[in-house]
Amino acid sequence: MKRFLKIYLEKPELAGVAFLLLLTVVFQARSGGVFLSAANLQGILGLLPEVALVAVGVTLLMICGEFDLSVGSVFALTPMAMAVTLEAGWPFLPAFALGLCVALLVGLVNGVLTVRFAIPSFITTLGMLFVARSITVVISGGFPPLLPNGAFPKWLFVAYVGPGDMFRMSFLWFVAIAVLVTLLLSRTNFGNWVRATGGFLPAAESMGIPTKRVKVACFMICSLLAGFAGSLQVMRLGAPLPSIGEGLELQAVAAAVIGGTALTGGIGTIFGGIIGATLIRVIDNGLVLSQVDANWFKMVLGALTVFAVILNAWLRRKAKSIKVETGK
Amino acid sequence: MKRFLKIYLEKPELAGVAFLLLLTVVFQARSGGVFLSAANLQGILGLLPEVALVAVGVTLLMICGEFDLSVGSVFALTPMAMAVTLEAGWPFLPAFALGLCVALLVGLVNGVLTVRFAIPSFITTLGMLFVARSITVVISGGFPPLLPNGAFPKWLFVAYVGPGDMFRMSFLWFVAIAVLVTLLLSRTNFGNWVRATGGFLPAAESMGIPTKRVKVACFMICSLLAGFAGSLQVMRLGAPLPSIGEGLELQAVAAAVIGGTALTGGIGTIFGGIIGATLIRVIDNGLVLSQVDANWFKMVLGALTVFAVILNAWLRRKAKSIKVETGK
Amino acid sequence: EGPMNIVFTHHSSASNPFWQAVKKGFDDACAKIEANCQMIFTQTEGAIDQQAANMMAALAGNPDALLTSIVDNNAFDDIIQRAVDNGVITMAVNVDDTEGADGNARASFVGQGFIPAGYSLGKKMSEFFPAEGPIKAVVGISAPGQNWSEQRGAGVMQFLEEFKAANPDREVEIVRLDTGTDGAVVAERVGAYLNANPDTTAYFDTGLWHAYVAQVLADRGVEPGTVLMGGFDIVAEVLQQMEAGYIQVQVDQQPYMQGFIPVMQAYLAHTVNLSPADVDTGQGIVLAEDVPALWDLAKQGLR
């Protein structure tokens, strides 16, 4: 029992789950039962897949030891590219593919610049944050094009499914992708390389891992997921706004860190990143429902975020000090 | 000669200086000579001390191995605290002191939370970014107070000085503080501790350095400088808006990195941070003078920032490969 | 029956003074009818996706009325439709669907659109233009890609284009700059631009940051009126600079009224079933001569 407790508490993402449960109870009480109502869950589950997908990508990249600040801009650029070509009369599939290719290209540029010139990805992707956002505005001409109705298969991406219309298709996409990336990281040799590259670069290199290519691949996956998430959001809202996703970069990094990913790389899990993203969404939503005054809103948001991480660190320390020989 | 070249080019901040000179020539040509005109320089030198002071603090903290995302919020909070108390009839000195104390307090909280709970400062200060901004809005009551005219000694902080009114007092403050912090970092034992703490924490600790206190001190210096810089800006512009300084955090980190500071800590110079901040301001100003269209502005800004760092890395590599025994 | 629940969502963040004035009107009105009220800001300025999420969260609490700015023609359509279907009194405030009632299920609109506001700013400003000679107008887009800024800018430019067409003999040049949303940066950028282009006739800001540009000009000893300036929303600094003569025209949508009126309408709709009606909160053009009267109101946060 003690051993069981120890092993589970040591996993950083499970501390996050505990906090999530705690918050659920608090918010449920504070909001008079609205928090867990079908309508609200539906709302949360509509937005969650989009930010969580971005968090998944960023978490993967952070485990690989790099940063991506441009996800927010890619989040806007991909659907904009798609919308502009749709408006120009392209059919959905090529337009969608083009959007995703643009995302991949951004990731490729981020990655190649970073590894080729050995500069910090913080700078490469900060630059890309501006560049991609600027391109978004330029191709939209300042004003968002209309997504022609019926131009995209709603049923495939954003239609409601499941009992009581609780989920959207986007949630299923998210689950599938999350499982895939989790497997990629934990079960494949590529995942091993990612962890090694982020864990200790010199060792990974001297062991013959193609660290540069691994990094570039992670940059591309991260961008692709951000672009796909942005497309989901635009299809859900029905309008490709050039301003969506602003500030998403810090939120995604925060989600990864809350879920136990180390900023220095090598440590972390995809599930943790998802839990982190969920926590952020739940705090945000719960605060709205708890009718926190607008001026104090950010304060509570900031404080709860920090608290989540403190609790996380504290729980892990407690777990570590449980004296059981785990035979590890 | 070769040796001289080598030693100088290896300093990352000097690559920045070279790029600065290059840009100056380009912008001078593109703007038809306006770039180096007295009036334009005067404009640059008005805003520069404020952002450069923030960059100085952030650079110091990054060398110490930590991050501060809350500088932008402190930049707004400090002058707001000062303005609100000034409006309430306090004399200048106590009001100013109060503002700076608030900044110090924010730094203290950042630092203590970070080292006490051993959590990433990325999260602590991201939380503080929200909290401090929220407090700014709350104490302003939503409506920015006017700084009563004559409520503060203009001559001491923002009046023009020097030949042709080229400089403001704020510039002198900035120079004095920059020199002081540079000396602190390079000439004192405290500076040695900062570098050791950021360079390799386990070694610094095992050598008996009070790393926790060193970190907290750096957090406090960083916050103090951000608060002071914000106060300078508000005194110059005459009104404390609760929204000033938004986005400053990334800009300051970018300045530090452009100037050669490592994101992982231990490496960097104050002068480099200043050069980085100057580069950012000069690029910004030069682009305006070059009449870049609004939609493209960010793209050029982002691209030039990345290019600065690439050039930097490239120059350093070239310098390293010069075959001279430096006797190091 | 308990107090009314009213929610107000929009696209701006808490550090924006304009929306703080709306909030004051909203809160005051709510106090009068003893309603239970909540205004939800976004984390970043102009974040429509966040606004949509906030609306959904708020609607989950089954409010009696939803007030919202409609800054995009499509993004909120579904959400508002569902709110209306659920019997929530839904009104657009501050910004409406550009197609008006046709484009959206909301009951009514209180406020003034971005584009018309920009247009009237340009029009009023043209009265200050020199009678002859070339015109060089700079439009500062505070946040490229964001509706509020782009549309205000578009309104101004729409007028300028018409002005150009109407005066074929005059040379009219229009420049768009990315000026940013940070007072100090705007001041530096526009200051630098005006420095390099002293022949500029007028500067239009899509926010209130031209007040800081005025500060720079004053510092530099440039005479008031050398460059005409105008923008949106009233805060103390703007009034100061209008008195000093640096700012000629300001558009004020009477934010307090935009917060107050819809609550009253919602109250009437809720209690006696009167249907909400469109209210134009005024072209709200403010000139230098109006300033003295505004000081007091501004201090109280009423304008």
Place this chain on the structure above:
Amino acid sequence: MSNEPIIRVRNLHKWYSGVHALKGVDLDFHRGETVGLVGDNGAGKSTLINILSGTQAPTEGEIFFEGKKVRFKGPADAMEAGIETIYQYNSMVPTMSIARNMFIGREPLKWSVGGIGILDTKKMAAESVQAIADVDLHLRSPDALVGELSGGQRQGVAIARAMHFKSKVMILDEPTNHLAVKETQKVLGFVKSLKELGIPGIFISHNIHHVMECSDRIVAMARGEVVLDKRVDDTSMDEILDVL
């Protein structure tokens, strides 16, 4: 053919920024021969073998592997060619488990497409347990993180890995550092066994006894140059200590 050296190094130079670490090294390594590389601290031994194993690029000079001129772009190239190295530092990822560290870059896969595939974790666990037992190391479990091991345990894992993936050429840079008595004996035994297997080895150590015991030939370096290159039988402990 069997007389041709497996590795030939000609006029190798290495400049670090401001330091001339290798000053024209010429060396031949023959098949079936274990070379003991000795030298003062900073003599350039690690630099030389880092170049041979592809982790560093030479500034000047040529390397021939099996007669062909090669230019390793990275350790992967050298490993592909058949050079297996135990580095003085930097050979483990502390945040990963022993089993994973054992197989980084050479993971056994259940199936794969284009080089990427599903790990055979069972095989990894079993083989790593075996490999570690082979060096007489007692470890709790293959799932322990390398960063939580003692200095010697960590070194032991590195050795176990290299022993597991025997290759065409083995390079060992001070492999016995941090190791306890028994483990050290195992390593020396391993180095000696290389000859029987016909695998040429390069063995760096500061313990002249160990070097004399295991090697066929001794190369001594000082200040970036080779100052002695003799067969063990033709030299003596004193001569070696003399040139150092």
Place this chain on the structure above:
Amino acid sequence: MSNEPIIRVRNLHKWYSGVHALKGVDLDFHRGETVGLVGDNGAGKSTLINILSGTQAPTEGEIFFEGKKVRFKGPADAMEAGIETIYQYNSMVPTMSIARNMFIGREPLKWSVGGIGILDTKKMAAESVQAIADVDLHLRSPDALVGELSGGQRQGVAIARAMHFKSKVMILDEPTNHLAVKETQKVLGFVKSLKELGIPGIFISHNIHHVMECSDRIVAMARGEVVLDKRVDDTSMDEILDVL
């Protein structure tokens, strides 16, 4: 008085997460006596001395220093009390110069206020050059970065520092790793000289010859427990190898 041990360790336990690394260690260290600490890899030697030097906190048990019960909160406390340690790892900041590394935490100051003051860089350079020469190490300049040194050079700097700041108690955790022959001799000479200076020492090494040569007493550990504690004269190499 002189019979009272300078360090007394009673019932010391250390749990890492999931590992019981020290299982009730009782040990006395006497004035003027050098103790050789030997043991298998992972026996708990480093853990023990990390606790003595304050870098780790014991889970249970007591430490008496000069008769007084102490509880070191960090290495700074231990250094203050007079315990100087050379660690197996982690003792240098690679991004800083040799001269700065020599004096980290104990910088000579030209003048100071409240402990913070201006560095006496000249003195630092001169003294570090001297200290390094004292261990027979040839380094280019005191301004070279530690991260750019060879393995042995780095270890040499750590030794030079510890020798420079002699203290009440010296702890050396495998100090001769990576060191070349001459430097190793210097270190062994230093350890022997401790006795003459009346400084008690704790010397960890896997080289039993070295340990027997330098120590007065031998303590052997295995799996977190002390399994042998005898004066050198009362034991033999074989007995020690036996218990390991």
